[in-house]
């Protein structure tokens with residue numbers, strides 16, 4: 001409880017509102033704004049204030065422009081309805097509040113429809129640095145500014161359609177061998193592509209890889225844009241391997257979510273990223289994603305079943 005206001009708050013993993021929504025099986029919810037505690041707002045304030053200099057130094061300019069055009073407020077947790085009033089006229093994207101993890105197919109399908117599943121809880125004010133779960137700071141301050149840019153938004157929509165289309169393609173195959181295994185493989189490939197671009201992507205000239213320093217590289221990945229420590233580490237640290245984006249590598253490369261990334265990929269431009277999504281689609285349609293390397297992320301049988309059921313229901 002927030003002693004000052006006697007409200008339960010919307011703190012990550014400790015929000016009764018979220019727990020009851022999940023127990024009722026409600027994935028898409030409303031943002032009960034009045035339930036944010038003063039500690040929740042303080043958490044947003046602290047996170048936002050310390051990112052300012054890092055964004056100026058490392059973020060790509062479209063992200064910086066996006067922060068301006070959304071009019072994000074560093075003082076209070078944002079209301080999604082207000083964010084959407086600025087966002088929707090620019091690209092048609094909308095931040096849609098969810099109660100937690102969204103199964104992969106549904107997540108990709110939302111992107112294809114310009115809806116961004118958005119976490120509404122915020123990390124504890126005393127633990128600003130590490131959080132395995134997404135929170136509203138990651139989703140709104142890390143992702144949504146990128147969605148104001150028409151070219152990036154189109155890339156994200158395209159990716160969502162390709163990723164959801166991968167499951168739909170497999171559903172349509174008549175009498176396929178190893179259907180579940182192929183679905184899991186395609187979803188693993190899509191999750192890896194998303195991770196090494198939308199979440200942890202760097203942008204720069206082809207030469208700006210292992211020897212890069214700040215100024216040569218710009219961050220566009222939201223996992224980096226919402227991390228005070230890792231945004232600098234990604235660009236400056238000698239402990240990070242940075243390579244030009246290679247699709248055949250990315251779709252076969254596992255990753256861990258619980259540490260700074262030791263391996264990052266660099267695209268040359270947003271046009272380059274869009275071209276890679278188109279290549280991804282070609283590979284998917286040719287069946288080249290049906291048997292990618294095993295490993296992280298592990299796609300559970302449950303996840304495969306949910307995705308197959310959802311894709312079949314949409315037919």
Ligand SMILES: [Fe+2]
Nearest residue numbers: 134199222223
């Ligand atoms: Fe994310």
